[in-house]
């Protein structure tokens with residue numbers, strides 16, 4: 235298994251009461267898999283993805299990436315997994331406001347200089363349809379364009395798994411299709427894709443669907 | 457394309473937010489200026505005090521009764537004055553127990569001179585017996601002062617080799633003294649024979665009678681022998697001869713104690729304000745840098761998402777605030793120098809204490825101390841904030857933009 239969640243639980247306190255944002259979630263995804271997660275707003279999808287990406291720690295259970303338990307890793311080792319193994323596309327807008335689009339996309343090479351490859355960076359901009367915005371700043375971009383910057387940045391790292399939180403939410407139909415095709419191509423090189431979506435059209439691109447409800451994850455469309 | 461480095465990121469962050477960068481630098485500049493200015497001011501005053509004590513060179517100055525404060529004004533503040541003493545006092549004083557050396561001086565005030573729009577103090581010294589001024593003017597001239605030759609104080613605008621005229625008589629400038637921060641800076645030194653001539657010229661101008669030419673003196677400077685108490689000897693002089701010659705004494709320590717306590721008062725005021733301002737600006741720095749870093753938590757979380765370690769975020773934040781602090785520190789020091797050095801005279805006059813430019817080493821160490829304070833405070837405050845938020849889960853700091 236590339237990435238595995240083993241009886242993962244995450245609790246939050248809301249209105250003074252504890253509740254399960256993730257309730258005993260077991261889930262696994264392997265090389266080349268393309269899985270889609272659907273579920274109503276507030277059902278725990280984002281929590282699931284951030285726990286899977288090591289951005290939040292579960293209260294119980296294990297997250298395992300290529301046999302390594304997150305809970306047993308140092309900050310350096312976990313950061314290396316985020317930098318090299320996982321491409322995370324957050325639900326909100328997460329660019330560095332003072333850097334140009336091209337520098338935002340190349341940003342992973344700031345942390346891992348061996349990743350620097352300007353030709354590839356430009357090619358990814360081309361693929362994601364924002365080549366003409368390369369020298370623009372994030373505050374000059376629309377929501378859909380910003381989303382594509384985040385997607386480009388995640389692709390630039392050449393991750394083993396792409397984790398995307400509603401990546402096409404702000405995009406028009408045509409761009410959505412292009413992006414989804416891009417994701418489908420990735421799996422041919424063995425990259426896994428884990429996608430949270432609201433749009434039922436996009437489910438067709440994946441090979442399995444999971445439904446999240448009140449912190450519980452079940453296979454199938456409910 | 458240029459690679460993306462920490463410096464690229466810091467630069468674009470600084471240039472893309474000019475207002476924020478300028479604001480932060482300005483606060484650092486304020487801190488630096490306060491510390492630097494305080495250090496320079498207090499060390500220059502202390503230096504003025506040191507030279508002050510060295511420059512009189514005598515333990516006791518004996519003047520005519522009632523002229524004590526005039527003599528002090530002439531020496532400390534350069535208020536020109538003319539006064540005379542019964543010439544017989546010189547021999548009498550030399551005989552008093554505890555007096556190691558006694559030398560006469562003549563003090564004559566000019567009306568105005570060609571060089572200056574204000575009156576000057578002429579001081580005549582006896583080259584044969586003088587132990588006060590000669591040691592520090594010998595560096596300026598070769599041999600003893602000949603008749604008609606003068607050495608001028610640092611604030612008198614007359615070059616060596618030029619001539620000055622007082623009471624229609626011409627004098628040749630053979631030397632200039634370095635800055636003392638005292639009345640000596642506006643004084644003119646000559647030998648006692650020349651000074652007597654000047655005294656008669658001055659009397660003629662103001663149509664006064666002067667006594668016997670050969671024995672004219674204004675004051676007797678006394679060096680107290682080792683092992684004797686200065687005040688004791690001054691009292692001995694008064695007890696033995698005050699009635700006969702109408703004497704009064706100025707004890708050098710007393711005179712300078714007044715000045716030094718006023719300097720010390722002043723420097724402790726400076727210290728107090730310096731500490732107040734430093735504490736305030738450190739607080740402001742802490743707040744301003746924390747607020748800035750906090751408002752950028754989401755931005756810094758992004759680096760975590762793409763694989764930056766806590767240490768990496770930390771050093772990025774430190775680098776940025778370090779650059780801001782260095783810029784602020786340089787601005788603060790330059791601006792403070794522009795204020796304090798050109799206006800040093802005005803400052804010293806308004807508080808009535810001598811101001812001497814500190815040595816290069818002192819200035820450099822003041823620069824070092826204030827820069828150090830700046831780069832500890834700004835980046836220190838940022839580091840605290842960075843530590844606080846990197847200790848939290850990335851998701852929780854990220855959520856702000858999600």
Ligand SMILES: Nc1ncnc2c1ncn2[C@@H]1O[C@H](COP(=O)(O)OP(=O)(O)O)[C@@H](O)[C@H]1O
Nearest residue numbers: 246247248255274275276277278279280281282
């Ligand atoms: N840090 C948090 N503190 C408290 N409650 C949270 C926190 N993060 C998420 N939640 C709550 O947990 C639930 C699941 O959130 P989330 O995973 O974002 O849902 P989804 O992405 O499916 O819309 C929501 O009800 C949300 O309000």
Ligand SMILES: [Mg+2]
Nearest residue numbers: 279280325399
């Ligand atoms: Mg969500």
